[in-house]
Amino acid sequence: MKLTDLDISGPKVTQEKKQESFLTKEIDLFPHRVSDKEKETIYRQLNVLQQSGVDIRASFEILFQQLKRKKTREKLQMVLAEIVKGKSLSESLAQFKDFTPYEVFSLKIGEETGRLTLVFEKLTTYFENQIAQRRQIVSALSYPILITLTSFGAVSFMIFFIIPMFEEVFLRFNSDLPALTKTIIGLSRGFRSNALLLFSSVGIVLFSIYALRKNLRFRWFKEWIWLRVPLWGEIYRQIYLARFCDSMGLLILSAVPMVHTLEMVRKMIGFLHIEVVLDQIKTDLVQGKTITEAFEKHAVFDNQMIALIKVGEEVNQLGSFFQKLSLDYTNSVKHKTALMATFLEPFMIIFLGLVVGVILVAMYLPMFELSSSMDFGN
Numbered sequence: 001m002k003l004t005d006l007d008i009s010g011p012k013v014t015q016e017k018k019q020e021s022f023l024t025k026e027i028d029l030f031p032h033r034v035s036d037k038e039k040e041t042i043y044r045q046l047n048v049l050q051q052s053g054v055d056i057r058a059s060f061e062i063l064f065q066q067l068k069r070k071k072t073r074e075k076l077q078m079v080l081a082e083i084v085k086g087k088s089l090s091e092s093l094a095q096f097k098d099f100t101p102y103e104v105f106s107l108k109i110g111e112e113t114g115r116l117t118l119v120f121e122k123l124t125t126y127f128e129n130q131i132a133q134r135r136q137i138v139s140a141l142s143y144p145i146l147i148t149l150t151s152f153g154a155v156s157f158m159i160f161f162i163i164p165m166f167e168e169v170f171l172r173f174n175s176d177l178p179a180l181t182k183t184i185i186g187l188s189r190g191f192r193s194n195a196l197l198l199f200s201s202v203g204i205v206l207f208s209i210y211a212l213r214k215n216l217r218f219r220w221f222k223e224w225i226w227l228r229v230p231l232w233g234e235i236y237r238q239i240y241l242a243r244f245c246d247s248m249g250l251l252i253l254s255a256v257p258m259v260h261t262l263e264m265v266r267k268m269i270g271f272l273h274i275e276v277v278l279d280q281i282k283t284d285l286v287q288g289k290t291i292t293e294a295f296e297k298h299a300v301f302d303n304q305m306i307a308l309i310k311v312g313e314e315v316n317q318l319g320s321f322f323q324k325l326s327l328d329y330t331n332s333v334k335h336k337t338a339l340m341a342t343f344l345e346p347f348m349i350i351f352l353g354l355v356v357g358v359i360l361v362a363m364y365l366p367m368f369e370l371s372s373s374m375d376f377g378n
Helices: 036-051 056-066 070-084 089-093 101-113 116-173 179-193 195-211 216-227 232-253 258-269 272-286 291-295 303-314 318-377
Strands: none
Touching (some): 036 056, 036 116, 056 070, 070 089, 089 101, 101 116, 101 232, 101 258, 116 179, 116 232, 179 195, 179 318, 216 232, 216 272, 232 258, 232 272, 232 318, 258 272, 291 303, 303 318
16 A cells, blocks of 8 residues: 555644634643644644755754744754754654654654655644544533533622622511521521632542543543533543544554554553453454454444444455544534534523522512511501
């Protein structure tokens, strides 16, 4: 198979620059690493510069001016230093954990076949897809989280400021309060007296989640919970299936042996439920089973995937069929994300309205009763 026949891009992502909102912009949680957005820029610029006939050393000098982060520039300077010593680009990048085996292997193929610019182009598209898939997750979660935080802020303001003001008024009149009002005031007192404990508990939980993020048992439990959340669970699964199929298609079309492909995808996927399954699939393939037989045993892969894998294996177009699956899952995620947002928007607004409404009714009900008794007395 020729490198020119490869399609490492997966689902196509438009090249047009779009204005990013705060909720969809790329967020880098690990600023000491080279981010996917920076890698997209690096490979895009290297592709343009190499096609223009600029040598690799001059290309890196230009890249230093393009990149904003000092840490990234320093790492690329170390890469360039290795190249100056006589090493290839793939060998130089392999010395840094920021660059994945997939990048190194793809660049090695490009160097050996003299098609390095094509690999730069494909890697650019690959990281565009990775960024787009992450933004789908942010897009799916952003609105529910925003509404939840708004609700929490509104209710907290009423609990800590509005309800105590009404409570003082009620104490002055020393009147018997309705059961609903007593309940709301009691809850407000409980929250205010235990505020430090509540916020400390939330902080401890968040810190524990961050500290345990790499623990295998915790990762498995977290994924297990996410997969069973109504509406979100299927979206969550398909996001990682799209990433898995995209990576599988890229490597198969790059003529990487299947066992090696599974090993590399396992390092790239970031989804433990699939990582564990890939170990079992690799064992089955080594024992002589077909790819379809190895995949169909595992529930994480749906019937659509198994059917297309079987067809792809029969016609010897497995890489192309994996990329088709990736595109299908990506489109499905977009559709289901839009549906979820459409469903959750009125539900969350109604919920917030009910909570605020109950609190307001509880606070104003004694006022109405007091006003009625005063009118009756007159």
